[in-house]
Amino acid sequence: MSAPPATPPTPAAPRHGRNMLVVALLVPLLSxxxxxxxxxxxxxxxxxxxxxxxxGPASxxxxxxxxxxxxxxxxxxxRYADEAAAxxxxxDRTVYGAVVAGPGGPTLLTASAAGPVVAQLLQQAVTAQAPDPTRVRTVDVVPTPAADPRGSxxxxxxxxxxxxxxxxGSIVTLLRLRGLRAVGALLAASAVVGVVVAALAHSWLGALTGDWWAEAGVLGLTSLAVGATVAGLAALLGPAGIGVGAPLMVLLxxxxxGMASAPQLLPEPVGFLGQLLPPGAGGSLLRSVAYFDGARAAAPALTLxxxxxLGLTAVLLGGLRGRRTRPEPARAPERTPQPVG
Known part of the structure; x- marks a missing residue:
């Protein structure tokens, strides 16, 4: 019997050339x-x-x-009636600062805990327009912690x-955890992240001064919002979902x-959009809990x-879809009994 003709190998050069072109274009684009x-x-x-x-007085x-x-x-x-109201x-995080006008010269009230860059900017703006800059008194109403004066x-x-x-989110995807197992893993990992980061930032560095467990909860919730989004996208789109979720969180x-300055200092609509994403919402919520007794915490908490x-729902839906499309294992063919002899 003659051997079947050999199948000619598929040319790999065009495919490799396309892959090289994709890398050559994608890397500069991401940069x-x-x-x-x-x-x-x-x-x-x-x-x-x-x-x-x-x-201050109207006059x-x-x-x-x-x-x-x-x-x-x-x-x-x-507009406020007096210094106490300001x-x-x-x-309450209604304003970043206030100028109190009076006969002895203006008093600038700031809150470096709301953003050291903002406090510095307000001080420059008020002293620049004052008739006598030396008479401008500055009071930091809500200062940054002594252990982290620059809010770094x-x-x-x-x-x-x-x-x-x-x-x-990536590890859950790569380990092929689905459904409730994936949700449980994300919840556990986020809880550990919250406790560990709170221990570092609050207990060790002294940069956070609010309620310890509230801060840990905010840190864990922020990590969970990011992780659930990445895992949810991967559950719906496959591993490519990681490539969508990771740049969304890191590059945007x-x-x-606005954590390094303030959302109102960023070009529009960047500051607004940033507060709709987990890093911005989590940062605003952490600032409220750590320094302002939870003032203005409702909106960022709702965003997270x-x-x-949405992320955990996508994870569960992806798990159900994977269960339905998973092929059933092939059954071994039943043997027909053969007569003896």
């Missing part, structure tokens, strides 16, 4: 996207409708208010939490979070909850 996402907002940092209070406060409104679109002015508004730890927290969430969520719900 350009990363540079744009990180450098552009930083280069365009400026106040845009930044909430600022003006307090003294009116000129200050006019001068601040003259800075086209820089400040969103809130302080309460700062502690909180300002850089968005990226590590995003990386932790991406790692959790991190630089658009929505991401978690």
């Amino acid at each position: 350009a996207l990363a540079l744009w996402a990180f450098a552009w907002p930083a280069a365009r940092t400026a106040p845009r409708d930044l909430p600022l209070g003006v307090a 003294a406060a009116a000129p200050v208010e006019r001068q601040l409104r003259a800075k086209d679109g820089a400040f969103e002015i809130h 302080r309460a508004a700062i502690e 730890v909180l300002g850089t927290s968005a990226l590590p939490l995003a990386i932790a969430g991406i790692a959790g 969520g991190n630089p658009f979070s 909850a929505v991401w978690v719900a």
